[in-house]
Every structure is written in structure tokens, then in C-alpha cells.
Amino acid sequence: MPQHLKRLISFFAILLILFLIMRQVLIPKSFGQLGHYRADAISENQVRELHYAGSENCTKCHDSIHIEKDEGYHKQLKCEVCHGPGLKHTQYADKFKDGHLPDSLLLHKPIERKECALCHQKNAARTKILFDTIDNTMIVQIDAMKHKLLNKKTKEEQKCIKCHNPHQP
Numbered sequence: 001m002p003q004h005l006k007r008l009i010s011f012f013a014i015l016l017i018l019f020l021i022m023r024q025v026l027i028p029k030s031f032g033q034l035g036h037y038r039a040d041a042i043s044e045n046q047v048r049e050l051h052y053a054g055s056e057n058c059t060k061c062h063d064s065i066h067i068e069k070d071e072g073y074h075k076q077l078k079c080e081v082c083h084g085p086g087l088k089h090t091q092y093a094d095k096f097k098d099g100h101l102p103d104s105l106l107l108h109k110p111i112e113r114k115e116c117a118l119c120h121q122k123n124a125a126r127t128k129i130l131f132d133t134i135d136n137t138m139i140v141q142i143d144a145m146k147h148k149l150l151n152k153k154t155k156e157e158q159k160c161i162k163c164h165n166p167h168q169p
């Protein structure tokens with residue numbers, strides 16, 4: 001066998017051995033046990049703390065709001081999209097019999113213009129996108145810098161919820 005072929009073969013043999021060693025060292029122990037992924041990833045995700053309760057769990061105590069919302073344009077929005085993660089609130093709210101919850105259990109209320117604008121702000125890049133999950137309707141857009149911005153008399157900035165009920169806009 002020519003000398004240069006021998007060198008080439010031994011070079012590739014060393015590469016192969018290195019590859020096998022690295023593979024042994026780098027691949028996590030649980031990889032492949034259940035499929036082409038790390039089986040430990042499942043148990044690691046299971047122990048992560050939950051934060052969201054899901055809208056169904058809000059109806060128990062806020063049924064009227066749920067009904068109101070179901071009849072309006074916001075019917076497809078989940079409560080926690082606007083109010084933030086509410087699992088603790090749902091779990092502990094009925095422990096306070098007088099109905100007054102400590103601040104730490106109260107949820108955020110998105111009353112600022114910019115919070116409605118997150119979804120409704122006119123955006124040239126957004127116009128042609130259909131919102132698949134929402135019956136293929138496009139979210140109606142306004143220019144939050146102009147739309148009913150100032151009170152005609154007092155010249156003060158007006159909140160969106162002064163005119164629109166967030167649960168039935």
C-alpha cells in the first residue's frame with residue numbers, strides 16, 4: 001500500500017476514535033430512552049412551577065365577566081392575556097371571606113392606552129397578516145397616538161377604557 005494512503009487511513013481512524021469518545025462523553029445519559037430526545041427533559045419540565053390557571057378557572061368566581069366577554073369582540077381573548085398569570089389568585093382568592101384580597105394576589109389591570117395598543121396599534125407590517133387563531137379576522141387597527149387621544153374640553157389624555165368596556169369593547 002502506498003505510504004500516503006496509510007497516513008490518510010490512520011488519520012481517519014484517529015478521527016473516528018475521537019468521534020466515538022466525544023459522543024460517549026457529550027451525549028446526555030437519558031438521550032434515546034424514549035425517542036430521539038433527552039428523556040430527562042420531561043421530568044425537568046414537570047417540576048417547573050405553574051403560573052397560568054386558564055380562563056375556565058376564572059368563571060367560577062367571575063362568571064358575569066365571562067358571559068359579558070363571550071358576547072363581544074374580545075370573546076376569543078383569554079382572561080390571562082390581559083390580566084397576566086393568575087394561578088395563585090385562583091387558588092387563594094376564596095380563602096379571604098370578606099372578598100378583599102391582599103395586594104400580592106390582585107392581578108394586573110391593563111388600563112393604559114399603550115396596553116390596548118399592543119394589539120390595536122396601526123402597523124404597516126401587520127396589515128396583511130390574518131390572525132389565524134381568531135376566526136381569520138384581522139385585529140382592527142387604530143393609531144393610538146391620534147384616536148380620541150385628548151379630551152376636547154380638558155385637553156387631558158383619555159384612557160381607552162373611558163369609552164370602551166375592555167370585556168365587551
Ligand code: HEC
Nearest residue numbers: 053057058060061079083086090093094099100101106107
Ligand atoms: C376563588 C374565586 C376567584 C377566582 C377563581 C378568580 N378570582 Fe379574580 N377575584 C376574586 C375576588 C374575591 C376578587 C376581589 C378582590 C378585591 O376586590 O379585593 C377578585 C378580583 C379580580 C380582579 C381585580 C383586581 C383588582 O385589582 O381590582 C381581576 C382582574 C381578577 N380577579 C381576574 C381574575 C382572573 C383573570 C381569574 C382567572 C385566572 C380569576 N380572577 C379567578 C376571586 C376569584
Ligand code: HEC
Nearest residue numbers: 058062065066069074077078079082109110111161166167
Ligand atoms: C382586553 C383585555 C382584557 C381581557 C381579555 C379581560 N380583561 Fe378583565 N379587565 C381589563 C381591564 C382594562 C380592566 C379594568 C377596567 C376598569 O378599571 O374599568 C379589567 C377589570 C377586570 C376585573 C375588575 C372588576 C371590573 O369589572 O372592573 C375583573 C374581576 C376582571 N377584569 C376579570 C376578567 C376575567 C375573568 C376575564 C376573562 C373572562 C377578563 N377579565 C378578561 C381587561 C381585560
Ligand code: HEC
Nearest residue numbers: 073074081115116119134137138139140160161164166169
Ligand atoms: C391580545 C390582543 C388584544 C388586546 C390587548 C386588546 N384587544 Fe381589542 N381586540 C382584539 C381582537 C382579536 C379583537 C377582535 C377582532 C377585531 O374586531 O379587531 C378586538 C376587538 C376590539 C374592538 C372592536 C373593533 C371592531 O371590530 O369594531 C375594540 C373597540 C377593541 N378591541 C378595543 C380594545 C381596548 C380598549 C383594549 C384595551 C383595554 C383592547 N382592545 C385590548 C385583540 C386585543
Ligand code: HEC
Nearest residue numbers: 113116117120140141142144147148158159160162163164
Ligand atoms: C373618547 C372615547 C374613546 C376613546 C378614549 C377611545 N375610543 Fe376607540 N372608539 C370610540 C368610538 C366612538 C369608536 C367608533 C368609531 C370611530 O369613531 O372611530 C371607536 C372605535 C374604535 C375601534 C374600531 C375602529 C374601526 O375602524 O372599526 C377600535 C379598535 C378602538 N376604538 C380602540 C381604541 C383603543 C385601543 C383606544 C385607546 C388607545 C381607544 N379606542 C380610545 C371611542 C373612543
